[in-house]
Amino acid sequence: MSSSLAARRRPGSLTRSNLSGWGFAAPFLVFFLVFLVWPLLYGVYMSFTGKSLTGANDSLIGFANYAEALADAGMWRSLGNTLYFTVISTVPLVLVALVMAALLNVGLPAQWLWRLSYFAPYLLASTVVSLFFTWMYNPQLGLINDSLAKVGIPKVAWLNDPNVAMWAIVIATLWWTVGFNFLLYLAAMQNIPHQHYEAASLDGAGAWRQFFSITLPQLTPTTVMIVLLQILASLKIFDQVYQMTAGGPGGSTRPVVQYIFETGFTGYRLGYSAAISYIFFGLIVLVSVMQFAITRRRSA
Amino acid sequence: MAIQTLDRPESSTSASQELRQPRKKMTAGKIAAVVVAGLIAVLWLIPFAWATATAFKTETDAAAPKISWLPPSGFTPEAFVKVFQDGNIPLWTWNSLYTSAAITAITLVISALVAYALSRIDFKGKKVLMTVIIASIIIPPPVLIIPLFYQMLALHMIDTSWAIILPQVIHPAMVFVLKKFFDQIPRELEEAAVMDGASRMRIFTQIILPLSRPILAAVAIFVFIGAWNNFLWPFIATNDGALLTLPVGLQTIKSAYGIQYAQNMASALLAALPLILVFLFFQRQIIKGVATTGLAGT
Numbered sequence: 001m002s003s004s005l006a007a008r009r010r011p012g013s014l015t016r017s018n019l020s021g022w023g024f025a026a027p028f029l030v031f032f033l034v035f036l037v038w039p040l041l042y043g044v045y046m047s048f049t050g051k052s053l054t055g056a057n058d059s060l061i062g063f064a065n066y067a068e069a070l071a072d073a074g075m076w077r078s079l080g081n082t083l084y085f086t087v088i089s090t091v092p093l094v095l096v097a098l099v100m101a102a103l104l105n106v107g108l109p110a111q112w113l114w115r116l117s118y119f120a121p122y123l124l125a126s127t128v129v130s131l132f133f134t135w136m137y138n139p140q141l142g143l144i145n146d147s148l149a150k151v152g153i154p155k156v157a158w159l160n161d162p163n164v165a166m167w168a169i170v171i172a173t174l175w176w177t178v179g180f181n182f183l184l185y186l187a188a189m190q191n192i193p194h195q196h197y198e199a200a201s202l203d204g205a206g207a208w209r210q211f212f213s214i215t216l217p218q219l220t221p222t223t224v225m226i227v228l229l230q231i232l233a234s235l236k237i238f239d240q241v242y243q244m245t246a247g248g249p250g251g252s253t254r255p256v257v258q259y260i261f262e263t264g265f266t267g268y269r270l271g272y273s274a275a276i277s278y279i280f281f282g283l284i285v286l287v288s289v290m291q292f293a294i295t296r297r298r299s300a
Numbered sequence: 301m302a303i304q305t306l307d308r309p310e311s312s313t314s315a316s317q318e319l320r321q322p323r324k325k326m327t328a329g330k331i332a333a334v335v336v337a338g339l340i341a342v343l344w345l346i347p348f349a350w351a352t353a354t355a356f357k358t359e360t361d362a363a364a365p366k367i368s369w370l371p372p373s374g375f376t377p378e379a380f381v382k383v384f385q386d387g388n389i390p391l392w393t394w395n396s397l398y399t400s401a402a403i404t405a406i407t408l409v410i411s412a413l414v415a416y417a418l419s420r421i422d423f424k425g426k427k428v429l430m431t432v433i434i435a436s437i438i439i440p441p442p443v444l445i446i447p448l449f450y451q452m453l454a455l456h457m458i459d460t461s462w463a464i465i466l467p468q469v470i471h472p473a474m475v476f477v478l479k480k481f482f483d484q485i486p487r488e489l490e491e492a493a494v495m496d497g498a499s500r501m502r503i504f505t506q507i508i509l510p511l512s513r514p515i516l517a518a519v520a521i522f523v524f525i526g527a528w529n530n531f532l533w534p535f536i537a538t539n540d541g542a543l544l545t546l547p548v549g550l551q552t553i554k555s556a557y558g559i560q561y562a563q564n565m566a567s568a569l570l571a572a573l574p575l576i577l578v579f580l581f582f583q584r585q586i587i588k589g590v591a592t593t594g595l596a597g598t
Binding site: 277 | 329334337344345351362363365410413414417418422423424425426429442446447448449450451466467469470475500504528532536547565567572575576578579580591594
C-alpha cells in the first residue's frame, strides 16, 4: 500500500528502494522481532498471569503480581542491594579509571605493558574472576587476610560478613571491569589537542594545573558518559554475586536480577518473576531518561 | 576516526612532549607517575600471580594453613594434568568458541546489512525503524530471561546450541555504530558503480564492506568478548553437560572439586588463557574496538 503511494510520487525509484531497504533490514528484523520484541511483549503478558513452570495457569490475574511485588520485602531488599552496589561501585570505577588513564597519559614508557595489566581482567569471564577472588578472600587460606595479618589487621570474613560482603564484591568488580572505563578515558585524553597544553605551559602552568584546568574540563562529556554507562551496567549486576556469595550472607548481597532468576526458576513463578522484571526495567528506563535529559542539556 | 591515535605507540609520548620540556620539574613528576602506575599494575597483576602460584602447587600445599608463594613441596603441573584428564575444559572451550564465533558472525552479517539500509537507502518507514532500534538499546537483557526461556521451551530449543546463540545476535548499539561509520563513507565512491548499474548488494559487498574493515573488526571483537564471557543466558539456556560454555562449566566445577584449590585455579587459568592470548596478538585492534564501540555510546 505504502509502496504504491510512493510509486505515484516518484515512479519506480522509491518502490525499488523500499524493496531493497526492507530487504537489507529483513534478516536483522527477523531476529529482532523474534528474540527481542516478542519476548519483551510476551513478558508483559506473562506478568499479568499466574503462569508457573510446574503447571501453567495462563489466566489473566490483572495487577495481582505487581501488587504482590510492591508489597514483597524480598523484592525491595534486592532492589535496595542493587542500588547500594550501584552507588558504592560507580565512584571507584570512574575515579580509578581516571587515575589510571591520567598516569599513562603522562607518557610512560612501555605503554602496552600498563594497558595490558589494567585491561586484562576485563577479558575474563565472571566465573574466572569469582574463582580468583573467592580464593583470595578465603578467611583462613586467602592471600588478602594473610597480607592484612602482616600489618596487624585482624581476619575479615570477606564473603561471610553481611557488612563486608558487598564491599568485597565491589573490590572484585573494580578489579574486573575498571579497564574498560580506563580505555575510554585514555582514548578521550589522547584526543585533547596538544595546543591547549602548549599554550598552558607557555603561561607557566605545571602538570597539576594543566590536569585540572585543561584535561579534566575537556573530559567532561566523557566523564558524564562513563558515569551513566557505569550506572546502567552496575544496575544489572548478577554474575559475580551469584558466583561468590549466591546472594548471601542472609540475602545481604542478593541483587534484583538474582531475585528475578530465583522467583522464576527456583520458585517456578514465571508470571510473578516477569512482573519484577518489568519493575526493574522501569528503574532502568528512569535512569536512561535522566541520562538522555542530561546529555541533551549538555549539548544544548 | 578520532580514536585512531590510540594505536600509534608513540602517540601519548608526543601528546605530553610539551609537558616534558621543563626537564627537571617533569622528571620528578614522571618518576612519581611511574611509581604510582607501577603500584597499581602490581595490585592488578597479583590475582593472576596468586592463581598461578596456587595452580602449580600440590593440593596439600595449597590448603596448608600457612600460606606461601613458594610451597614446601615445590611447584608441580599436577593440577593442570588432572584438569586436562578430566576433559571438561577442552570441551567447554570448544563450546564457547563455536557459539561465540557463530554469534559474532551472525551479528556482523545482519547488523551490517541493516546498518547499510539505514545509512544509504531511502525507504518508507526508515525513520521509524531507526527510532525503534535505537530505543531498544535501553532494554536490559536480564529483563528478557523469563519470557525468552519460555519461548525457547516452546520452540524446543532448550538444551541446544541454538538457544545459546540466537538470542545473543541482536546488538542494536552495534547497528548504530556501523551506521555511523557507513555515513562517513563518501557517496562519490558509489556513484561510479551506480552508473555501471551495479546492484545494491554488489555496492555493499564490494565497496562498503572493504572500506569498513576497521569498524567491522571493532564490532566483531566487542561482540565476541561479550559472547565468550556471557554467563546468565547460557546458564539458563542449557543444562546438558555436553553443551556448557566455559563460564557456565566453570561454575559447576567449584562444587565438583570441593576444596581442591589448585585444580580450581588451574581450571580458571586455562579458561582465561584463550582470551589473554587473543589480546596479546590483537592488542591494538581490541583497544581500538573497545574505544570505538564504547565511545560510540554517546
